[in-house]
Amino acid sequence: QKEVEQDPGPLSVPEGAIVSLNCTYSNSAFQYFMWYRQYSRKGPELLMYTYSSGNKEDGRFTAQVDKSSKYISLFIRDSQPSDSATYLCGANRGGYNKLIFGAGTRLAVHP
Amino acid sequence: DGGITQSPKYLFRKEGQNVTLSCEQNLNHDAMYWYRQDPGQGLRLIYYSQIVNDFQKGDIAEGYSVSREKKESFPLTVTSAQKNPTAFYLCASSLDPSSYNEQFFGPGTRLTVL
Numbered sequence: 720q721k722e723v724e725q726d727p728g729p730l731s732v733p734e735g736a737i738v739s740l741n742c743t744y745s746n747s748a749f750q751y752f753m754w755y756r757q758y759s760r761k762g763p764e765l766l767m768y769t770y771s772s773g774n775k776e777d778g779r780f781t782a783q784v785d786k787s788s789k790y791i792s793l794f795i796r797d798s799q800p801s802d803s804a805t806y807l808c809g810a811n812r813g814g815y816n817k818l819i820f821g822a823g824t825r826l827a828v829h830p
Numbered sequence: 831d832g833g834i835t836q837s838p839k840y841l842f843r844k845e846g847q848n849v850t851l852s853c854e855q856n857l858n859h860d861a862m863y864w865y866r867q868d869p870g871q872g873l874r875l876i877y878y879s880q881i882v883n884d885f886q887k888g889d890i891a892e893g894y895s896v897s898r899e900k901k902e903s904f905p906l907t908v909t910s911a912q913k914n915p916t917a918f919y920l921c922a923s924s925l926d927p928s929s930y931n932e933q934f935f936g937p938g939t940r941l942t943v944l
Contacts, residue, residue: 725872727870760918760938762938807872
């Protein structure tokens with residue numbers, strides 16, 4: 720079993736829709752959770768990170784972590800065609816430990 | 831402008847050849863990483879280095895080698911022992927790997943074996 724599981728999609732939504740991207744993880748020692756966005760043929764860039772459980776909001780993006788169910792979510796409100804990309808979730812235990820990535824979900828927002 | 835540069839952007843290799851991918855950062859980051867990305871598999875860690883002159887194997891180090899002689903440079907050599915090297919290679923760095931380890935990525939090198 721992979722430590723971080725993510726549905727690869729693709730996910731196709733109309734412009735303006737609310738998008739929900741999800742990951743599950745198996746290692747209860749994970750404390751930091753991240754979402755990266757990767758445009759085609761580019762390197763990933765960090766969108767948001769959260770520590771432990773809870774919500775974090777940044778503009779149209781909300782990251783949510785539920786440690787009791789080991790569930791990580793990213794919500795995108797009022798989605799735009801420019802949001803079309805692959806979204807990677809990641810987790811680590813903190814300290815000098817590896818960042819573990821999910822497989823990435825490919826999102827397409829069509830006008 | 832601070833950032834991570836990778837070169838070349840595209841690389842073609844014949845079977846049996848070793849090739850070296852360049853990664854340079856001017857962010858003054860201590861830690862550097864190499865990942866391999868294949869469709870549907872996400873990022874897999876090849877090697878990482880937390881400090882100059884020290885590096886550790888990641889999850890898929892076989893057929894690869896690295897060096898870390900300077901803080902700003904972390905080249906990756908793909909040797910002929912790597913059986914399936916065609917992939918997108920990403921280099922990353924982080925300032926302080928002791929916390930949540932925010933990693934900054936370069937633009938990547940796409941390697942194709944002919």
